[in-house]
Amino acid sequence: MQKAEERKKIIASGYTGELNQYETYFDYKLKYNQNGLLSIVFTNYQYTGGAHGLAIESSHTLNLETGEEFRPKDLMESAAGYISFISDFVRKEIDTRIKAGSLMEIGDSPFETIDENQDFYMSNKAVVIYFQEYEYFPYAAGIQEFSIDYISLEKMLKQDFSFLVDGAKLLKPSGTQNLLTAGDESLYGSKVAYAAEDGLFCARYGRR
Template sequence: MIFFLVTVNSESIKKDNKYLKSSLEIPVINSDNIEVNNKVNKKIKEDIMNFYEESFKEAQSFLDDFELDESNFVADASFEVKKNTNNVISILIKYYKYSGGAHGYYEYVPYNINLKNGNMISLKDIFKNDVDYKLLINNEIENQIKQPDKQEDQDKVYDFYGIKDNQKFYLDDSKIVIYFDLYEIAPYAAGIPEFPIIVENIKPQIKEDYIELII
């Protein structure tokens, strides 16, 4: 039986000035480990506030350069909890920026956290040392791209050459979901391409101590 020991609350910060309108929803985890809570919450809040500060400077520079009275810049942050157990929590921070034009830009930043120590989990951490995890995942993604439902949609043209060392992913149920930023492997119309990998299918390649964490 899995016990859900972590609650996730939200701290809301709203800022509205002549440079930037911003709505920030910051996750606040509350587990039975205070040290882990402090470590994780501090990291995520600092990252979100850095996003705001950088966006504010961009808007300020734009306004000053063009001598405008007010900018139309928007910078928002929200979050979604993808997996939450007593061992691991996987959170996506969803950033959105708009500075004019046809549409805004959004980016998802993952936090896959080992709740035993508060450390972030990387793809390399999950797989056994003798496993070429990049090759394994690349093959799986290429196979999914070749599926008929991907090929029939002409608006989605994938330009995939392999995952990166710091490849983005999140954990969801018993899956590792690999995903890519806007424009990274496909046009804007394709959105955020996602490729779920079922853990059970690659179980022999995963380190024993991580099987418990991610399943």
Template sequence: MQTISKKTKADVLLHNDVPVLTYTIHYPSFTSTCSSVTAPAISQFYEIQSRQAEKYCREVLYPQAVENAMYAKDNEFPFHSYEFLSDYDVTYNEDCITSLYTDQYSYLGGAHGNTLRQSQTWDFQTGDQLNLTDFFPDVKALNNTIFQVIKNDISNRMKDAPASYFDDYPHLIRGNFDMNAFFLKPCGLVIYYQQYDIAPYASGIPEFFFPFVDCTEDAASS
């Protein structure tokens, strides 16, 4: 079993005493009863990710924010401070398996921000990431069954909200499919697509649940 603690990197970056960028980066750190070796290595994975995200904020977003603030001041436009928020959600943590996703939200002064999702599922006995093929070992079934389920699910959703997906979603669900875009939940797994991959911004990050056939009713409700 894994114990998870939250770590945070955060700062408010100024230009001429004006806050132009605020960033908050939450990331997990693990201990585990399954192995004394794998937990520090997996924790290091997220520590490195957090450093990369902080570097991106300070070396890429901050200069952009300063340039935008100076342009707004020179042209007497309102300036909206940039924001970067990264946070994670643990969706499964049982025995030696932990699954989670991280959403990175960026607001760059436009009409709205954008969110990018990444996910990992870990085996703390081996230290390896599990792949979608670990749960769908039959590649042919992966190509046929998964896309058909997603297509049928979207078709049903569009009966209540006709504009919730792009018209060419049957093509997009294949073209934009990412083998790494999944996470576990009790009794199943969720496959997701990024914003704009198959649906408008208002639909957020589309998710599709695939239950495990051997799932018990008690586990499904947990």
């Protein structure tokens, strides 16, 4: 009880101690926002005092009218062979990156195939498959992404999603892209930093 009261006093006083032991950052990026669909990627970076931190991505692709969340299997015809097609594409791209010296693969767990619930998001031009740090590649490789153009998937997309092949909508006849729906690559969100000192756990919160 005494520790809890001390913690409240420290937080209320505007704690300004060193925050270099534990940190976590939350960010999000809008990747697709049109035709009643929203695809958003969240990034959570955590550092807990080891050699380096760890970033984890999660994504949600939603029907804005119904709230339904989509997985790759929801976009594709079941008999279209999209799993094999995308898996082969990703495998070839991995091999290309390895050959170019820009990527290494963890030897005892090489990539073989995606599944129906594979992590993905939608951009204006492609379905993007991604893998977490350490999933198939060493930490230094970061989160690897693989973009498969909608045009390449045209024959596999369900009719309800055939409009994706046409790409982003335009606001003006001049060809100016609709920036609201272009997939904003800038960072948004919040920063929450944590520190533990003298047995007390304190937090500092701020907008990015």
